[in-house]
Amino acid sequence: MLEASRGWRVGGHTIGLVPTMGALHAGHMSLVERACRDNSRVVVSIFVNPLQFGPGEDLDRYPKSPDRDLDLLQRAGVAAIYKPTAQAMYPPGASTRIQVLDVADPLEGAARPGHFEGVATVVAKLFNATEPDRAYFGQKDAQQVAVVKRLAIDLDTGIEIRVCPTVREADGLALSSRNAYLGPQERKAAGCLSAALGQAALAYRAGGRSLDEIRLRILGTLKAEPLARVDYVELVDPLTFTPPGTLAVMAVWIGKTRLIDNHDLAQPFPG
Amino acid sequence: MLEASRGWRVGGHTIGLVPTMGALHAGHMSLVERACRDNSRVVVSIFVNPLQFGPGEDLDRYPKSPDRDLDLLQRAGVAAIYKPTAQAMYPPGASTRIQVLDVADPLEGAARPGHFEGVATVVAKLFNATEPDRAYFGQKDAQQVAVVKRLAIDLDTGIEIRVCPTVREADGLALSSRNAYLGPQERKAAGCLSAALGQAALAYRAGGRSLDEIRLRILGTLKAEPLARVDYVELVDPLTFTPPGTLAVMAVWIGKTRLIDNHDLAQPFPG
Numbered sequence: 001m002l003e004a005s006r007g008w009r010v011g012g013h014t015i016g017l018v019p020t021m022g023a024l025h026a027g028h029m030s031l032v033e034r035a036c037r038d039n040s041r042v043v044v045s046i047f048v049n050p051l052q053f054g055p056g057e058d059l060d061r062y063p064k065s066p067d068r069d070l071d072l073l074q075r076a077g078v079a080a081i082y083k084p085t086a087q088a089m090y091p092p093g094a095s096t097r098i099q100v101l102d103v104a105d106p107l108e109g110a111a112r113p114g115h116f117e118g119v120a121t122v123v124a125k126l127f128n129a130t131e132p133d134r135a136y137f138g139q140k141d142a143q144q145v146a147v148v149k150r151l152a153i154d155l156d157t158g159i160e161i162r163v164c165p166t167v168r169e170a171d172g173l174a175l176s177s178r179n180a181y182l183g184p185q186e187r188k189a190a191g192c193l194s195a196a197l198g199q200a201a202l203a204y205r206a207g208g209r210s211l212d213e214i215r216l217r218i219l220g221t222l223k224a225e226p227l228a229r230v231d232y233v234e235l236v237d238p239l240t241f242t243p244p245g246t247l248a249v250m251a252v253w254i255g256k257t258r259l260i261d262n263h264d265l266a267q268p269f270p271g
Numbered sequence: 272m273l274e275a276s277r278g279w280r281v282g283g284h285t286i287g288l289v290p291t292m293g294a295l296h297a298g299h300m301s302l303v304e305r306a307c308r309d310n311s312r313v314v315v316s317i318f319v320n321p322l323q324f325g326p327g328e329d330l331d332r333y334p335k336s337p338d339r340d341l342d343l344l345q346r347a348g349v350a351a352i353y354k355p356t357a358q359a360m361y362p363p364g365a366s367t368r369i370q371v372l373d374v375a376d377p378l379e380g381a382a383r384p385g386h387f388e389g390v391a392t393v394v395a396k397l398f399n400a401t402e403p404d405r406a407y408f409g410q411k412d413a414q415q416v417a418v419v420k421r422l423a424i425d426l427d428t429g430i431e432i433r434v435c436p437t438v439r440e441a442d443g444l445a446l447s448s449r450n451a452y453l454g455p456q457e458r459k460a461a462g463c464l465s466a467a468l469g470q471a472a473l474a475y476r477a478g479g480r481s482l483d484e485i486r487l488r489i490l491g492t493l494k495a496e497p498l499a500r501v502d503y504v505e506l507v508d509p510l511t512f513t514p515p516g517t518l519a520v521m522a523v524w525i526g527k528t529r530l531i532d533n534h535d536l537a538q539p540f541p542g
Contacts, residue, residue, distance in 0.1 A: 002429045010281050095372040096391070096425035102366045120367070124395075129427040131402070154367035156400040158273045 001082050001129045013040040017132035022046040023063035023177035024072050027167040031136040032076045034164050041079040043130045050086055052118030063177045098124050100147045103241050108143045111231055116147050123148055127157050135159050140166040140174050142262040143241055172271055174261045181257040189227035190254045196221035197263040200248055204265035211235045211244050229253040272353050272400045284311040288403035293317040294334035294448035295343050298438040302407040303347045305435050312350040314401045321357055323389030334448045369395050371418045374512050378503055379414045387418050394419055398428050406430050411437040411445050413520055413533040414512055443542055445532045452528040460498035461525045467492035468534040471519055475536035482506045482515050500524040
């Protein structure tokens with residue numbers, strides 16, 4: 001991979017990287033399309049990274065659609081699909097770990113111990129293997145974006161992190177490979193996340209309500225949905241991921257599926 | 272730095288990196304000369320990395336010889352001296368840390384908590400900023416070599432780590448910038464480290480003695496020197512840094528100066 005990428009660089013190309021775990025949906029493809037507009041060579045990595053899954057999480061049943069992924073990426077015109085095996089990424093003896101302190105600690109970091117260490121480690125490996133000019137991440141995983149931005153700067157990668165908006169279903173549900181876990185009733189119920197964010201954005205932008213009041217309103221909307229169980233709802237600063245701030249972030253269990261979503265309340269909610 | 276390095280790569284050059292903390296001596300220059308033979312462009316970094324010094328260590332009084340360093344490197348014909356400030360390397364908010372598990376835990380890692388995390392973090396930054404084909408390290412810092420080799424592989428850097436032999440004074444003392452701390456009596460006493468290694472290599476190669484016996488013999492030689500206080504002496508595997516093995520490693524205080532040295536007993540001791 002590195003040889004190919006350096007060959008492109010020597011040939012005068014710019015290189016964009018889109019890291020994914022496969023099971024591609026329109027959210028991923030919006031990143032790929034943006035990368036193809038910005039760069040003359042685009043690499044899409046597909047790697048379900050065991051290091052970022054905790055014990056009891058869904059590593060073993062994470063959705064896979066290799067044929068469809070290949071078809072989508074070929075039609076999008078990417079230069080390479082980088083699809084290493086877990087054995088190649090973490091051979092016996094591999095023992096280097098990357099931690100991003102502070103921003104990786106709360107919320108997703110607290111709920112999923114080791115998750116962001118796994119993300120940071122694999123992202124640094126993918127950056128080194130592809131040496132891109134730019135790398136593309138979805139706003140859907142807002143805290144991951146903050147962690148990766150910090151890492152890209154701190155490790156002197158010279159890589160520009162470009163963040164693309166969350167792509168949503170007609171009812172507002174943020175696209176996620178994990179939506180495939182939802183049964184029909186759960187799928188309907190899952191609309192409560194984006195509904196709560198949309199209502200909160202309206203209330204915040206109308207003015208007159210404190211961030212605390214807005215947070216309680218979001219909690220109220222979520223709790224009105226019988227199939228939903230709230231993990232966290234916080235209004236945080238988008239760089240530090242600590243309160244106070246206008247970035248509403250949430251993790252909500254719908255049955256056995258854990259969904260996350262977020263929206264900056266200072267911005268109109270789409271749709 | 273990265274722009275310059277990529278320019279060289281596009282121009283068809285190979286790039287060698289020699290990371291140093293300045294206060295250059297003949298040991299460093301042997302790395303630089305080797306790098307200049309192996310690569311068409313050589314970068315020497317000079318950075319006294321605060322992250323690898325513990326509280327109470329010698330960060331503030333670490334030897335400096337900037338004019339002499341510059342002169343030596345210009346005469347050696349290096350393409351660039353990369354000399355970032357601590358502020359540029361660790362600006363406010365910088366929070367990414369790299370750990371190499373296992374090999375960094377014992378010996379120097381145990382004696383200097385956080386040391387190898389500092390080394391791993393700065394080395395990864397230097398690798399990213401210079402994107403070399405090869406990087407050069409001295410055998411004098413044997414455990415650092417093992418940590419950096421592990422990191423270079425684990426993070427998919429594609430960088431080849433080349434290790435150069437320890438350069439020694441006439442009496443065998445391994446060159447180190449910290450030798451400048453030694454008073455005249457201490458300087459004489461410091462010869463006990465290499466003397467112990469030389470005697471041990473003779474005894475081991477003569478056969479008939481166990482590694483345990485050899486280790487006790489080294490301890491005996493060191494303890495015969497009144498100015499020396501042993502921190503550790505171990506015979507370890509050169510990749511894992513755990514016993515048993517033929518790599519004799521030691522840390523010895525001579526007065527207020529902590530010196531390290533090592534030698535593979537299966538090899539004849541030089542000089």
